[in-house]
Amino acid sequence: MSNFKSVIGHEQIIQHMSTALKNKKISHAYIFEGPNGCGKNMLAKAFSKALECEAGYGDSCNMCRSCHQMDTGNQPDVKWLTHEKPATISVDDVRTQINADMGIKPYSSKYKIYIVDEAEKMNEQAQNALLKTIEEPPEYGIIMLLTNNLEALLPTILSRCIVFHLKPVDNYKIEEFLEKEYGVPDYKARICAAFSQGVVGKAIQMASSEDFNDLQYHVLNIVKNVHEMDVYEVIEAVKRLSAYKTDINDVIDMMMVWYRDVLILKVTKDANAIVYKDEYRFLMDQAKRSSYEGLNEIIQSLEKAKARLAANVNFDVAMEMMLLVMKES
Template sequence: MASFKDVIGHEQIIEHLSNSLKNKKISHAYIFCGEDGTGKNMLAKLFAKALQCEAGYGDNCGMCRSCRQVESGNQPDIRWVTHEKPASIGVDDIREQVNNDIAIKPYSSKYKIYIIDEAEKMTPQAQNALLKTIEEPPSYGVIMLLTNNMDDLLQTIRSRCVTLSLKAIPTGKIQEYLIEKYEIPDYKARICASYAQGNMGKAIRMATSDEFNELHSSVLNLVKNVDDMDIYMVMDAVKKLSEYKVEIYDIIDMMMVWYRDVLMLKLTNDPNLLVYPEEYSALSKRASRSTFEGLDYIIKAMEKAKTRLRANVNFDTALELMLLTIKEN
């Protein structure tokens, strides 16, 4: 990703950052908030690159020494904060990599930039340590917090940062990008873009996966037959899903696209509005079996399954409850 103009979506954020650069009105602290895959890291890197660019025209030139250093990962005044414990960022991580280091002036650039990915993992002690630096930063200091859950950050930190919330990218733009950039077949790009629900990273991951065809076939087979499965068959289906624990959120999202097609067909009876128009017959049969209320229960059950899995509820239990709710409705 070379510059702001290459970013798909997030136009308002890019306009804000570009205007800040042109008008030289840079905040000392930013929060980039959005779920994984929405582009937080990409935008933070591009903003940092533009901040340090020697051309200084609202984006990066890609040619100066600083821009080349960013591309090679060797810009000495852009620091990505690391942490040894995967589940938390401790107070020592913040003190050593931010608080103590920021007192040293930039080596070769106008700014000294600190990017803290997964900022929601900072312990309360780490956040309080960072707060002291955010409250009284040196003129050259810029701190970027990347998070998928802003509620985990202290209100005192949130109130002192410019918050940039990443919105969903239109499905059509994602589909077009997958076709042009990755030469994905139209039908596959349509499915991946729809299942991604505005998340470009998720769409790219699925579209470029070697296992996509196998996974997609398994999901379609499940949603087409789950209504007629006996309880023991549901348990067998859960066992098969356990082989895809890493991809389980993707699988649930793909199932959700199917049931949204069912709902759309029940509402409009228009195959042109479907993600799976080639499955019109199966979708129509499914739509006749459920009420609107029942389909709402099904979609909510899939959302609840994802919530339970994130909360480390037993995998089999979470999936069994989801599939049984689908059967009952």
């Protein structure tokens, strides 16, 4: 039974939506912009549900027919665009699923809502076709575009839409959510929230991972001992990390959290400000032995490793370069 109350964070956006609903000042086009997992889909669903709710008081009532239809995925006037080509939303997709269909009046609700996930995949022809509908929509037509890349959308589309920029959610809110909704232990919720960088979906994914304990074990083994490893041990560590190729960004993010803890202790010595509280002794020891320059080099090497992997640099090479900087710094 999702509504605005079930959304974590994004209070300003929800306030804007609720006010627009109460004042009946609804736009015909919205853009939800933010990284994958930040809550774009959940917000679009909650807003659509509130728009179609028969109670009409600024949020969905969870009791009317439309709300029940939304909860079961059977609301006939809320449609998600689909596309056969994984990397592209074509002009035919837009014309057949939005432009042609919007001319038909709503089946049972006040609005017909069209949600385009991964809107950055629309090619230029598709965007131009959509633009015509955005410029002259019927009174009941609403389009929601969800994207992680605002620059991929044409300026003419941006100028005609209300844009919601989804900001990172506070760690303590994510921790509380994981503990309450998923039953995650507090220490695990703290780590998942920190590594998620404010993206709720990323925190949920990590907390739900069956490999979490193994992943954390290998990560901690490396960050605790890398400075004492011989070169052959570094190579062995790379081989072990290769088992987590598909989750390697998560591995690097967990390492990033560790070294930020080291930096925090070096600057403040405040144990309450760190994520890996159970590892205080190891962290403090590293903080004493590390220089600010060295820690900065390590953090930069972690960022460079992610960039190299994104650029399809050889996995072993990228990992070896990262671990050697961690060892030497």
